[in-house]
Amino acid sequence: MAKESFELPIYWNDYEDIAMGLYEKFGDDFGESQIYRIRFTELLDWILSLPNFAGTREQSNEGHLEQIQTAWVYEWRDNQ
Template sequence: MALRWTDTIDIAIELSEAHPEVDPQWVRFTDLHAWICALPEFGDDPNKSTEGLLEAIQMAWIDEAD
């Protein structure tokens, strides 16, 4: 099952596994967008992202990192 933009927690988990050395607090949204789209399990339309979705994913990733 492919990840969609609204799968914030699952995307955060995948990002933490793909980028364990990164502090998600300091990731720019442009980089975050690119990293999400590059995830093997990601299957949503890259153009459907919004600032709100990216922020929710970043917050979930920060929570996952703690």
């Protein structure tokens, strides 16, 4: 019997999961200072394109995006 992988959906409050997804997608393409300079419009599009992300554009807000940037920086630091 084949093993099926099942990933839970990710929502806006799952900052660490989103950050891990962004780090997996971009790796070391962005360092700490670059992550904080990413425009929220770009960040929003990248988040919405992550696999298993179930949130909507309308549910996003500046606070979510700021928390995600910070979590992404910590994820980047952890992998250095």
